[in-house]
Amino acid sequence: MKKLVAVLGSTRSGSVSEAAAEQFIKGAEDAGYEAVIFKVNEMNIKGCMGCGSCRKNGTDCIIQDDMQKYYKELHECSALLVTSPNYYANIAGPMITFMNRHYCMNNPDKTSRLQPGIKLAGIFAQGAPENYPDYPEKYDWYLSTFTGKGMELVGKQIIGGDSSREDAMKKAYEMGRSL
Numbered sequence: 680m681k682k683l684v685a686v687l688g689s690t691r692s693g694s695v696s697e698a699a700a701e702q703f704i705k706g707a708e709d710a711g712y713e714a715v716i717f718k719v720n721e722m723n724i725k726g727c728m729g730c731g732s733c734r735k736n737g738t739d740c741i742i743q744d745d746m747q748k749y750y751k752e753l754h755e756c757s758a759l760l761v762t763s764p765n766y767y768a769n770i771a772g773p774m775i776t777f778m779n780r781h782y783c784m785n786n787p788d789k790t791s792r793l794q795p796g797i798k799l800a801g802i803f804a805q806g807a808p809e810n811y812p813d814y815p816e817k818y819d820w821y822l823s824t825f826t827g828k829g830m831e832l833v834g835k836q837i838i839g840g841d842s843s844r845e846d847a848m849k850k851a852y853e854m855g856r857s858l
């Protein structure tokens with residue numbers, strides 16, 4: 680069975696991005712995926728130490744924390760969903776710490792250590808209106824870390840403070856369904 684790894688950046692009660700992620704996952708399950716969910720705020724994740732051990736040896740990060748469980752799933756998955764609230768005009772801090780820990784997914788010659796063809800989707804929630812112009816580049820920057828390792832971007836959703844909740848949930852479901 681194809682595997683979806685979903686990494687949720689908000690576990691706030693009433694979180695918009697989490698509700699959308701749930702719909703995305705439901706869609707993916709209807710498309711034949713099994714889902715493995717990580718809630719970043721419930722994980723013990725240390726920051727990248729910049730030790731360079733991974734790039735020297737072509738291995739996963741040597742830090743023994745909850746990223747190890749994630750790495751195992753990442754190496755076996757067909758799709759990755761990342762979600763985040765917008766905090767202070769950018770991706771929320773824990774999701775940036777999580778993203779920094781992908782430095783080890785490049786070989787010493789900078790080629791990707793990941794299996795080819797992992798599908799990538801991102802869901803981002805912000806208080807500002809959906810079309811607020813300053814934020815898409817932040818989300819694109821974030822996703823580029825993953826596409827830079829060979830993942831194929833198949834979906835991006837920005838949910839603004841003015842977005843219709845019903846439409847947003849439908850769109851999230853459809854993104855998952857069409858994985």
Ligand SMILES: Cc1cc2nc3c(=O)[nH]c(=O)nc-3n(C[C@H](O)[C@H](O)[C@H](O)COP(=O)(O)O)c2cc1C
Binds near residue numbers: 690766804807
């Ligand atoms: C600490 C903090 C900072 C925030 N900064 C911004 C911001 O700079 N721009 C914005 O549009 N929304 C901002 N928001 C609003 C959140 O992005 C919005 O509530 C969003 O729905 C959070 O995602 P969630 O519902 O998935 O938790 C901020 C919220 C918090 C708590």
